[in-house]
Amino acid sequence: MTIASGSAEGTVRIAVLASGRGSNFEALCSGDTGRGRVALLITDNPGAQVLKKAERLGVEAVYMTPGRYRTRFGIEEEGEWVSFMRSRGVGLVCLAGLMRILKGPILEEYGGRVMNIHPSLLPSFPGLDAQDQALRYGVKVSGCTVHYADDGVDTGPVIVQRVVPVMDYDDVESLSARILEQEHLAYPEAVRLHCSGRLAVRGRRVETCTGS
Amino acid sequence: MTIASGSAEGTVRIAVLASGRGSNFEALCSGDTGRGRVALLITDNPGAQVLKKAERLGVEAVYMTPGRYRTRFGIEEEGEWVSFMRSRGVGLVCLAGLMRILKGPILEEYGGRVMNIHPSLLPSFPGLDAQDQALRYGVKVSGCTVHYADDGVDTGPVIVQRVVPVMDYDDVESLSARILEQEHLAYPEAVRLHCSGRLAVRGRRVETCTGS
Numbered sequence: 098m099t100i101a102s103g104s105a106e107g108t109v110r111i112a113v114l115a116s117g118r119g120s121n122f123e124a125l126c127s128g129d130t131g132r133g134r135v136a137l138l139i140t141d142n143p144g145a146q147v148l149k150k151a152e153r154l155g156v157e158a159v160y161m162t163p164g165r166y167r168t169r170f171g172i173e174e175e176g177e178w179v180s181f182m183r184s185r186g187v188g189l190v191c192l193a194g195l196m197r198i199l200k201g202p203i204l205e206e207y208g209g210r211v212m213n214i215h216p217s218l219l220p221s222f223p224g225l226d227a228q229d230q231a232l233r234y235g236v237k238v239s240g241c242t243v244h245y246a247d248d249g250v251d252t253g254p255v256i257v258q259r260v261v262p263v264m265d266y267d268d269v270e271s272l273s274a275r276i277l278e279q280e281h282l283a284y285p286e287a288v289r290l291h292c293s294g295r296l297a298v299r300g301r302r303v304e305t306c307t308g309s
Numbered sequence: 310m311t312i313a314s315g316s317a318e319g320t321v322r323i324a325v326l327a328s329g330r331g332s333n334f335e336a337l338c339s340g341d342t343g344r345g346r347v348a349l350l351i352t353d354n355p356g357a358q359v360l361k362k363a364e365r366l367g368v369e370a371v372y373m374t375p376g377r378y379r380t381r382f383g384i385e386e387e388g389e390w391v392s393f394m395r396s397r398g399v400g401l402v403c404l405a406g407l408m409r410i411l412k413g414p415i416l417e418e419y420g421g422r423v424m425n426i427h428p429s430l431l432p433s434f435p436g437l438d439a440q441d442q443a444l445r446y447g448v449k450v451s452g453c454t455v456h457y458a459d460d461g462v463d464t465g466p467v468i469v470q471r472v473v474p475v476m477d478y479d480d481v482e483s484l485s486a487r488i489l490e491q492e493h494l495a496y497p498e499a500v501r502l503h504c505s506g507r508l509a510v511r512g513r514r515v516e517t518c519t520g521s
Contacts, residue, residue, distance in 0.1 A: 218433065218450060220433050232514070235467050236431075237467055238430060238472055240450070254447055255447050255449055256449075258450045265516040300445065301447040302445075
């Protein structure tokens, strides 16, 4: 059994890594994250809307180059992201629409303290276009999953899942919107659980320790 | 678009094919199946408890040999099951814990009119030991799926899914029991929808036609 590294005392400083609109960034800033507090936003996209949201919310926000690849980090650049997060005392990394695969340094430094959110009930529909995958499959329920990140694509241990119905009339837009509402509840909940210091990972199962 | 073959008028005679306890058989006999009525039970297991349940419920029940294989039908024997169902005016086939892969004749005769139930939220955890697969993966929600059968394993178009939480303290037994309660609601519901004549299959999506 591994005790997840949420601190049982004091504040856990959170870095959110995002590439786009940043609605989950906003939810993490405004939701009940317990001891967790969003202290930093880093984006790989200098035009990302999330930069403006961070400014408005008074959260330190920076663009950092991810290197020359389109869908993954350069190894050196990822190391620079880690250095910067370390300099800011970051204790938990939340991926929120970062369109880029981690190559090593972030997971090496923050193993067991990197979370991701995905718009399906994993292990169904990992990877890109999860909502479209769900509609094409014809499921009657879908939802979202917050999980610890590992070196696979959407494969890490599950912390929280929330469910939505899929309606006959749904298209990608309407289903995505319904799932997004639940993402905004699920992500703060997962952070709160982690930061309580009470989560334990047994095999792949993430359990909440009870007792004093 | 394919209109599923539920009759809009009159009774739909249902054959349940089962190998074991038959709790879903019982749920289909006692639940609200709309125009559907369980008229026949066939089992490949002469010692199956479901035979006694059928006797108690006054449903015609027979053991028929499935042939010499352990996990699939003999092609000739499966044809005999079809002939027998045809002789009884069966319009819908419900697989309920039949531990055997269909080889052709049943799907050829009853294509689009064969349902199966599976104890997971497909496409997660198809095949054997779905509840154990779910616990090992560490999902926070699971459930059951009623789907039209095709020639894959748990791959056909989804009619109904129902959800249950997975608890930290769950083992296979407790999770299976919680899912089974939902199976007993989901299967009659799927049959009722089918027999209403209002289900349509578009691609893989099963939709309910509205209107007069």
